Amino acid sequence: MKIFNTNDTKIFALGGLGEVGKNMYCVMHDNEIVIVDAGVMFPRDELMGIDYVIPDFSILKKNQEKVKALIITHGHEDHIGGIPFLLQTIKVPAIYAPKQAISLIKRKIEEKGLKYSKLFAYNRKTKLKFKYFGIEFFNTTHSIPDSHGLAISTPNGIIVMTGDFKFDWTPIGPMADLHKMAEIGQKDVTLLLSDSTNALVEGFSISESKVDEALSDIFTRCEGRIIIATFASNIYRLKHIIETCKQNNRKVAVFGRSMENSLAIAIEGGYIEDTDIIVTPEEANNIPNKELTLLCTGSQGEPLAALSRIANGSHRQIKLIPGDVVVFSSSAIPGNGASIAWTINQLYLKGVEVYTNTSLSEIHTSGHGSQEELKLMIRLISPKYFMPYHGEYRMLKAHNDLAVECGIPKNNTFILENGEILLMNNGVVKKNGFIPSSDIYVDGSRIGDIGSIVIKDRIIMANDGIIVIISNVNVNNNELISHSHITTRGFVLENENSELLAELEGLADNIIIKNLKSKKINYTNLKAQLIQEMAPYVHEKTGRKPIILPVFMEIKK
Amino acid sequence: MKIFNTNDTKIFALGGLGEVGKNMYCVMHDNEIVIVDAGVMFPRDELMGIDYVIPDFSILKKNQEKVKALIITHGHEDHIGGIPFLLQTIKVPAIYAPKQAISLIKRKIEEKGLKYSKLFAYNRKTKLKFKYFGIEFFNTTHSIPDSHGLAISTPNGIIVMTGDFKFDWTPIGPMADLHKMAEIGQKDVTLLLSDSTNALVEGFSISESKVDEALSDIFTRCEGRIIIATFASNIYRLKHIIETCKQNNRKVAVFGRSMENSLAIAIEGGYIEDTDIIVTPEEANNIPNKELTLLCTGSQGEPLAALSRIANGSHRQIKLIPGDVVVFSSSAIPGNGASIAWTINQLYLKGVEVYTNTSLSEIHTSGHGSQEELKLMIRLISPKYFMPYHGEYRMLKAHNDLAVECGIPKNNTFILENGEILLMNNGVVKKNGFIPSSDIYVDGSRIGDIGSIVIKDRIIMANDGIIVIISNVNVNNNELISHSHITTRGFVLENENSELLAELEGLADNIIIKNLKSKKINYTNLKAQLIQEMAPYVHEKTGRKPIILPVFMEIKK
Numbered sequence A, B: 001m002k003i004f005n006t007n008d009t010k011i012f013a014l015g016g017l018g019e020v021g022k023n024m025y026c027v028m029h030d031n032e033i034v035i036v037d038a039g040v041m042f043p044r045d046e047l048m049g050i051d052y053v054i055p056d057f058s059i060l061k062k063n064q065e066k067v068k069a070l071i072i073t074h075g076h077e078d079h080i081g082g083i084p085f086l087l088q089t090i091k092v093p094a095i096y097a098p099k100q101a102i103s104l105i106k107r108k109i110e111e112k113g114l115k116y117s118k119l120f121a122y123n124r125k126t127k128l129k130f131k132y133f134g135i136e137f138f139n140t141t142h143s144i145p146d147s148h149g150l151a152i153s154t155p156n157g158i159i160v161m162t163g164d165f166k167f168d169w170t171p172i173g174p175m176a177d178l179h180k181m182a183e184i185g186q187k188d189v190t191l192l193l194s195d196s197t198n199a200l201v202e203g204f205s206i207s208e209s210k211v212d213e214a215l216s217d218i219f220t221r222c223e224g225r226i227i228i229a230t231f232a233s234n235i236y237r238l239k240h241i242i243e244t245c246k247q248n249n250r251k252v253a254v255f256g257r258s259m260e261n262s263l264a265i266a267i268e269g270g271y272i273e274d275t276d277i278i279v280t281p282e283e284a285n286n287i288p289n290k291e292l293t294l295l296c297t298g299s300q301g302e303p304l305a306a307l308s309r310i311a312n313g314s315h316r317q318i319k320l321i322p323g324d325v326v327v328f329s330s331s332a333i334p335g336n337g338a339s340i341a342w343t344i345n346q347l348y349l350k351g352v353e354v355y356t357n358t359s360l361s362e363i364h365t366s367g368h369g370s371q372e373e374l375k376l377m378i379r380l381i382s383p384k385y386f387m388p389y390h391g392e393y394r395m396l397k398a399h400n401d402l403a404v405e406c407g408i409p410k411n412n413t414f415i416l417e418n419g420e421i422l423l424m425n426n427g428v429v430k431k432n433g434f435i436p437s438s439d440i441y442v443d444g445s446r447i448g449d450i451g452s453i454v455i456k457d458r459i460i461m462a463n464d465g466i467i468v469i470i471s472n473v474n475v476n477n478n479e480l481i482s483h484s485h486i487t488t489r490g491f492v493l494e495n496e497n498s499e500l501l502a503e504l505e506g507l508a509d510n511i512i513i514k515n516l517k518s519k520k521i522n523y524t525n526l527k528a529q530l531i532q533e534m535a536p537y538v539h540e541k542t543g544r545k546p547i548i549l550p551v552f553m554e555i556k557k
Helices: A058-062 A083-089 A099-111 A178-185 A208-221 A235-247 A257-268 A306-312 A337-349 A371-381 A393-405 A452-464 A495-518 A523-542 B058-062 B083-089 B099-111 B178-185 B208-221 B235-247 B257-268 B306-312 B337-349 B371-381 B393-405 B452-464 B495-518 B523-542
Strands: A009-015 A024-029 A032-036 A052-055 A067-071 A095-098 A119-122 A127-129 A134-140 A147-154 A157-161 A189-195 A226-230 A251-255 A292-296 A325-329 A353-355 A385-389 A420-425 A428-434 A439-443 A466-474 A479-489 A547-555 B009-015 B024-029 B032-036 B052-055 B067-071 B095-098 B119-122 B127-129 B134-140 B147-154 B157-161 B189-195 B226-230 B251-255 B292-296 B325-329 B353-355 B385-389 B420-425 B428-434 B439-443 B466-474 B479-489 B547-555
Touching: A009 A052, A009 A157, A024 A147, A058 A083, A083 A099, A095 A099, A099 A119, A099 A257, A134 A178, A178 A371, A189 A371, A189 A420, A208 A226, A208 A235, A208 A325, A226 A235, A226 A306, A235 A251, A235 A257, A235 A292, A251 A257, A251 A306, A257 A292, A292 A306, A306 A337, A325 A337, A337 A353, A337 B393, A371 A393, A385 A393, A393 B337, A452 A547, A452 B452, A466 A495, A466 A523, A466 B466, A466 B547, A479 A495, A479 B547, A495 A523, A523 A547, A547 B466, A547 B479, B009 B052, B009 B157, B024 B147, B058 B083, B083 B099, B095 B099, B099 B119, B099 B257, B134 B178, B178 B371, B189 B371, B189 B420, B208 B226, B208 B235, B208 B325, B226 B235, B226 B306, B235 B251, B235 B257, B235 B292, B251 B257, B251 B306, B257 B292, B292 B306, B306 B337, B325 B337, B337 B353, B371 B393, B385 B393, B452 B547, B466 B495, B466 B523, B479 B495, B495 B523, B523 B547
Parallel strands: A032 A067, A067 A095, A095 A119, A157 A189, A189 A385, A226 A292, A226 A325, A251 A292, A325 A353, A466 A547, B032 B067, B067 B095, B095 B119, B157 B189, B189 B385, B226 B292, B226 B325, B251 B292, B325 B353, B466 B547
Antiparallel strands: A009 A024, A009 A420, A024 A032, A052 A439, A127 A134, A134 A147, A147 A157, A420 A428, A466 A479, B009 B024, B009 B420, B024 B032, B052 B439, B127 B134, B134 B147, B147 B157, B420 B428, B466 B479
């Protein structure tokens, strides 16, 4: 492809623009490609049954020999979740990631039954050198430890990618590398790509320390068990909760697989030290209520998560009792509002007290910077050109406006879509062309064998079910053998609607006999005819539009 | 039933407690039942394909001769949507409703092809008299005109039901009957049932006049077309938008069936007078952009609504152009956040300006009162007993706390579930027993023929599809005739996975032949066997768990 044969440096995203998820950004010069992050996206509701959405890797497959490394900024799913799928598709000579992410990636690769040995840890002092690219890192504050931004020096200028970040002057973990960012900012950065997730949120995000205060407050007041749901990956939050438990003479029992995994990795990595107060669910049964905290998954009301099962009474080990206090140390991810409300109602029905994040009790804060923090990053890095990344279109747009407010000329800002290419040549950046980019669906263990037809069928069946019409035709005389047989799923209760089903069978027989008589047999046409004539009848009788699936079996008799 | 044979007055809900929707409250004394409201509820996402949820009317059917009247407080779907289904189930001697609701109910009954002639309009001066009950009305402020609360005098005391309400000292429509409420409050009200929808919201709701100001502001600033999405039933909002258009020399074109219907009824009822500026979509094409407003459905991001189609470019008549301004004069109903965000992103991508409700531009307000307004109602009515109604459990609970704050003794407050009965005797109220209550599903034109099995099948098919295995068995010798045939929907793309499907057919044949040989034929067992052996294989190969539907056809050969 011509676009890959110039002296320009190219920057493009395979995912992460116009969406929150499947982050994957590529920087290319001549025969060298460095990939930054390889995430998955969780599908919208309409993508029925799809487990993950991943980027289309085909451009990387075609240019496989050019791929020199994958750099991971931090260990969240939208940055590392695509790694196993990428490794199944192309050879990746090396993956560089921070320590915490390495543990998560290893586990992920093992779970898929893959083998991969080229995982290397970097830290804020690491310098990577490739033929054209040099890469340095600065650590940022985010809702998972060990998050980094990076500065990539290229033959045509310096590119800075922030990774996910916020600023927090009183963090639980280490401070962000404010001075290193300032240093990089003094080096004539050509292009800044910056995290847009919270570009629509005014002001400055709340410090994790404030969250600590609010949570501590609940701990000192509460006399019963404390049940806390939070994001499993938010290690600092877990760390604080466990430390607060220790200070308040409480043991901690952990519920939910992702919470258990995340905690194990955090302990292994030395992020959490007070392991002496962690007890098993069985041990928890013998501990007085006011000395016990339960830490669990389910902050988004996910039906199968620990808290949801505790709330609806179906949890094997935990039954709610009056005096229990439930704390949602989390915020609602868009689309989850209804399930969270459902969980809260169930909790209230059981007579327990519930704390959620409100203006009165700040028991959660986001891991992404609000507008004032985004402006600070732009001012610190002082780039010539700006490209908002990591966000839906409305976020990218709001972020772009902030950059213009901060003095970047409007013509020097670029809102891109996945696949669009920025060319950088001798410190000048412009848009130029695009490579194909699309969403690839992963369902179960298989990648890409689900297309829009399958999804469409699932949507129809979800709403109205399916009617299967089976008819045996004697190939010797083109006659129907006995009656057509109808069976349904998700349509009506079959036992209570035998009359309707018999009617439909009769109708099918009539249509088939009429058509078998009148023309030369062509099953494709006959099926179409059957669907065309039966659908309106079914709709009239039931108001429903199920899939009608005719099957003809040819019998020699 | 014994509970219906005493001198007590009974109050119970068939819907509306522990949920927002399908409001239906009954007051009963001896052989007299008065029903207040008959609403539908829109189903949660998990209830795949279900159109409405309605209350179980069977207790009313059993006591049909006692039902004297249905009283409607106002014309929203969660108060009137169940009427056609109720009329199909029991004889209702009379329905009393305010004028605006009457128009909506008539249209609703006609659409279902039903006939009903006992619809009577009431207003704030109407007094209804039954053998035991006397009913008076007071009008309230809400997001639809002609909303009322009612005071029911019974042999055992006065019951007040607020209907849906807020207070607004500068409303667009008439003021609420503040003085009549105060009057009723001086008469020793025994029990107050009050609207809990916004009991979790602090403060006092924003006046509709403030919304007017914010909208007018946008109108004066904007040079292009203005496209406004709002709730179709919010007649006052429509009225204001149309008046503002007139003041700003703009014509209005209307898009979306529910918007057209609602506007037609509002004009018919005299609520909206400036009909001269309403134009057809065709006429709109010849009007300059700055003289045109488009009023449309889709404020919740509903995929088929006018605004969503305009946003994704699939609308037949309206294509977006730069300079267009889109206004969401609405709030997100829980669960709709993701679809609204999707619509907004599409709009931004088309380069238009978007206004949503924020602290900076108050272009929407709720129709339900916040905490300070709820306390005012409690103080005005000064009841001896209090029962929060119309809301999810967490709302009922918060509302109950407010009542206690306002001096109602905690023992005099009752949080009920649907079906629970309050007994009132000589001014004393207590809980006593319950009647069965459940959710009835309406899908298409049929009531109650969908059970949890059908829903469960739909969920499985939505996630993993269906595999139909058809096998012909020769009944003369119990042998399989030719090979089993597999067809799927929503499972994999059939064309690209013929190998997998052939494998599955082979596996099915083996299982069937083995079983036909070894035992006396029993199709039920054989089907179970087939499912049991094939499911793990399918899961191993694909990671999916589709419905496996074996069909055996018996052929005489």
